[in-house]
Amino acid sequence: MQFNFTKYSIIYYIFSGLLIIATIVSLSMFGLKFGIEFAGGSNMEVNFQKTPSNDAIQSALKSFNLGEITVQPTGSSGAILQFKGVDEATHQQILAALNKVNPTIEKSFQYIGPSIGQELRNKTELAIALALVAITLYIAFAFRKVSKPVSSWKYGITSLIALFHDVLVPIGIFSILGKLYNVEITIPIVAALLTILGFSVHDTIVIFDRIRENILRRGMGQFEDTVNWSLTQTLGRSISTVLTVEFVLVSLYFLGGETLKYFALTLIIGITSGAYSSIFIASPLLVSWYKWSLKKEQKGR
Amino acid sequence: MQQKYYIFIGVLILAVLAGIFAYPNHFNKGVDFLNHKLSWTLPHFPEKPYILGLDLQGGVSLVYQADLGTVTDKSAAMSGLRDVIERRVNMFGVSEPVVQIQGTDRLTVELPGVTDVQQAIQMIGQTPYLEFDEERAAEETKQILDVIKQVQAAEAAKQDITKIKDWQLALQNPYFKPTDLTGKYLTKATIVFDQTTYKPQIQLQFNDAGAQIFADITARNIKKPLAIFLDGASIIDTNGDGKIDNQDLYAPIVQDKITGGKAVITGDMSSQTANSIASRLNSGALPVKIGSPISQETVGPTLGSVSLQKSLLAGIYGLLAVVIFMVVFYRFPGLLASLALVIYVALTLAIFKLIPVTLTLAGIGGFILSIGMAVDANILIFARMKEEIKSGKGLSQAIDEGFKRAWPSIRDSNFNSLIVCAILFFVATSFIKGFAFTLALGIIVSLFSAIFITRIFLMVFVGKWAEKAKWIL
Numbered sequence: 129m130q131f132n133f134t135k136y137s138i139i140y141y142i143f144s145g146l147l148i149i150a151t152i153v154s155l156s157m158f159g160l161k162f163g164i165e166f167a168g169g170s171n172m173e174v175n176f177q178k179t180p181s182n183d184a185i186q187s188a189l190k191s192f193n194l195g196e197i198t199v200q201p202t203g204s205s206g207a208i209l210q211f212k213g214v215d216e217a218t219h220q221q222i223l224a225a226l227n228k229v230n231p232t233i234e235k236s237f238q239y240i241g242p243s244i245g246q247e248l249r250n251k252t253e254l255a256i257a258l259a260l261v262a263i264t265l266y267i268a269f270a271f272r273k274v275s276k277p278v279s280s281w282k283y284g285i286t287s288l289i290a291l292f293h294d295v296l297v298p299i300g301i302f303s304i305l306g307k308l309y310n311v312e313i314t315i316p317i318v319a320a321l322l323t324i325l326g327f328s329v330h331d332t333i334v335i336f337d338r339i340r341e342n343i344l345r346r347g348m349g350q351f352e353d354t355v356n357w358s359l360t361q362t363l364g365r366s367i368s369t370v371l372t373v374e375f376v377l378v379s380l381y382f383l384g385g386e387t388l389k390y391f392a393l394t395l396i397i398g399i400t401s402g403a404y405s406s407i408f409i410a411s412p413l414l415v416s417w418y419k420w421s422l423k424k425e426q427k428g429r
Numbered sequence: 430m431q432q433k434y435y436i437f438i439g440v441l442i443l444a445v446l447a448g449i450f451a452y453p454n455h456f457n458k459g460v461d462f463l464n465h466k467l468s469w470t471l472p473h474f475p476e477k478p479y480i481l482g483l484d485l486q487g488g489v490s491l492v493y494q495a496d497l498g499t500v501t502d503k504s505a506a507m508s509g510l511r512d513v514i515e516r517r518v519n520m521f522g523v524s525e526p527v528v529q530i531q532g533t534d535r536l537t538v539e540l541p542g543v544t545d546v547q548q549a550i551q552m553i554g555q556t557p558y559l560e561f562d563e564e565r566a567a568e569e570t571k572q573i574l575d576v577i578k579q580v581q582a583a584e585a586a587k588q589d590i591t592k593i594k595d596w597q598l599a600l601q602n603p604y605f606k607p608t609d610l611t612g613k614y615l616t617k618a619t620i621v622f623d624q625t626t627y628k629p630q631i632q633l634q635f636n637d638a639g640a641q642i643f644a645d646i647t648a649r650n651i652k653k654p655l656a657i658f659l660d661g662a663s664i665i666d667t668n669g670d671g672k673i674d675n676q677d678l679y680a681p682i683v684q685d686k687i688t689g690g691k692a693v694i695t696g697d698m699s700s701q702t703a704n705s706i707a708s709r710l711n712s713g714a715l716p717v718k719i720g721s722p723i724s725q726e727t728v729g730p731t732l733g734s735v736s737l738q739k740s741l742l743a744g745i746y747g748l749l750a751v752v753i754f755m756v757v758f759y760r761f762p763g764l765l766a767s768l769a770l771v772i773y774v775a776l777t778l779a780i781f782k783l784i785p786v787t788l789t790l791a792g793i794g795g796f797i798l799s800i801g802m803a804v805d806a807n808i809l810i811f812a813r814m815k816e817e818i819k820s821g822k823g824l825s826q827a828i829d830e831g832f833k834r835a836w837p838s839i840r841d842s843n844f845n846s847l848i849v850c851a852i853l854f855f856v857a858t859s860f861i862k863g864f865a866f867t868l869a870l871g872i873i874v875s876l877f878s879a880i881f882i883t884r885i886f887l888m889v890f891v892g893k894w895a896e897k898a899k900w901i902l
Binding site for chain 1: 484492494546547550721722723724725726727728729731732735736739740742743744746747748750751754755758790791794797798800801802804805808809812816834837838841842843844845846848849850852853856857858860861864865868
């Protein structure tokens with residue numbers, strides 16, 4: 129049995145194209161909400177005896193001139209408060225003021241100075257850029273022996289396109305979540321995005337490896353058929369691998385606590401997208417590219 | 430062909446040892462039980478705790494930016510500052526503080542279990558204070574010691590100590606009293622070597638005002654000790670008991686009146702000791718200001734332990750789901766792979782203890798993720814095996830082919846993940862570093878468990894019987 133994956137390539141391209149356009153629209157309209165690690169400021173997680181109203185908290189803290197105060201309820205009686213950066217003395221006064229509104233236990237407090245936020249942004253950008261370059265180079269190197277009928281750098285470029293796709297989709301979703309539910313881009317989410325970079329290529333490499341092997345076995349004719357055959361052969365593996373990873377991630381999302389929740393969600397989105405793009409984007413792109421250059425060659429004759 | 434059984438037994442022993450090392454509680458309880466029942470004297474398995482990061486055990490982490498201004502030797506100034514802060518937090522009674530230099534002018538201070546953050550910040554932010562103390566007269570010493578005795582007796586009897594006459598004297602050092610000479614009069618301290626004996630000496634250089642005070646003090650203290658304190662404690666561990674307290678006094682004996690503001694401290698000291706004395710004198714002479722922290726993270730003790738429990742629970746359920754899936758989907762090999770996965774968990778946890786790795790929430794996240802990824806290599810191999818069996822190959826040949834043909838994909842994809850981990854580890858911040866490290870460690874250990882251990886299991890367990898029952902494969 130062999131599935132004809134590439135037959136409907138155009139539908140996948142349109143679907144993914146729409147996803148990416150939606151992401152870009154959402155990014156340009158809503159932007160991303162960065163956590164205080166990147167923006168600088170204070171983050172205070174508290175537990176009240178009984179959660180006071182947002183207004184009560186706002187008016188209790190009014191005299192401190194904290195800029196915009198966001199209050200996000202957590203659990204049954206907790207809240208996360210975010211405001212501009214304050215020193216330890218002010219922090220203690222804020223805690224005392226909250227205590228007057230309702231008995232308060234502080235669970236955690238974080239203060240990030242403006243210089244650190246900037247630095248963190250620069251470091252993250254550098255890490256992403258380096259990872260992208262390293263991955264492309266590695267794929268081109270790994271496929272250096274395969275040059276016919278599709279040259280090795282084309283494998284590199286198509287997996288890079290799939291990679292952008294896999295990172296853009298969760299970013300787009302977080303841009304919408306940020307608008308709707310105040311979900312912020314924090315360091316754990318950045319770590320998750322970078323892991324997707326590695327994992328998505330993981331999938332693509334396994335499929336491309338099979339294509340490479342089948343080309344060696346079956347010769348170079350019928351490239352499209354070889355790709356479809358390779359996809360059929362690796363389908364079981366693709367599903368199994370994604371499922372096992374999703375199992376631990378879903379368990380982490382529901383049971384793992386606040387910090388790791390969105391970390392797990394990012395990975396769930398990215399890894400699902402990665403499995404999809406390896407089969408429905410990267411491999412069909414190889415075939416389309418091959419056909420296109422074949423046509424060009426024939427015209428040239 | 431007996432060799433495979435030896436390797437198999439070796440793997441099992443390694444797995445059991447790693448498991449007990451990772452979680453010795455039940456084993457040691459069992460040993461206690463046996464020892465009690467049968468009056469044996471079996472030893473306990475050594476217990477070594479996991480090292481938990483601040484986000485899991487609670488505490489405060491502070492980052493400071495030092496104002497190095499015109500300081501020329503920046504790295505020496507920073508290590509002096511680190512030393513000063515470390516002494517202070519040690520005196521504060523924090524169990525295992527970590528004080529580290531980051532980059533050229535950053536200092537991170539991690540104080541596990543500290544709840545009074547304001548006091549900690551105040552204490553760390555103080556400017557180092559260096560003082561030179563002279564010996565008290567004998568009657569003064571006697572008087573202070575008397576008061577200390579009375580205060581201690583009153584404390585033991587839970588009486589009000591403020592009723593004792595001159596009770597404040599008990600707070601003072603009974604043997605030494607401060608002079609006017611402090612760190613601000615010291616220009617610098619350097620190490621020089623004696624021309625004939627090649628022993629290290631410490632050379633002190635005072636400024637003009639300091640030279641005058643120093644001359645007066647040395648004139649009235651000839652043949653007497655002159656003690657040097659930094660932040661109220663000795664600058665060196667003189668009695669070598671590993672901690673610096675009031676029992677330690679660093680007190681060179683004044684040989685003669687010294688004019689001109691230059692003095693040399695000689696004595697039988699190693700160059701290491703001389704180095705730390707000079708460095709401490711310098712941090713008192715040229716205090717580096719650090720102001721208030723540029724970033725602070727405080728985690729309450731309950732939040733930390735709740736996070737730890739939650740993430741561990743998530744890990745256990747995730748592991749269970751993977752095991753069920755593998756057994757349902759890949760049957761007998763799946764069972765063996767699940768066994769290898771459990772061994773993988775035990776090995777990784779044992780390595781966390783052994784290195785030791787400081788476990789943070791991010792690190793645990795990376796570890797849990799790696800549990801899901803660890804079976805990927807097995808899945809690749811088994812899928813390959815199934816194909817080879819379908820194409821009519823014999824069982825042992827199919828197993829061999831499965832491993833051989835899956836290897837290039839396994840190698841390429843894992844190597845790629847390792848590259849990303851390495852970039853994260855070297856470029857990113859501490860949260861991501863912890864994550865990248867455990868993930869990379871997980872990838873390496875999982876390659877061992879998924880390829881080597883599973884293969885040994887298959888070689889030992891899949892024999893002739895399986896040829897007749899191919900459905901279980």
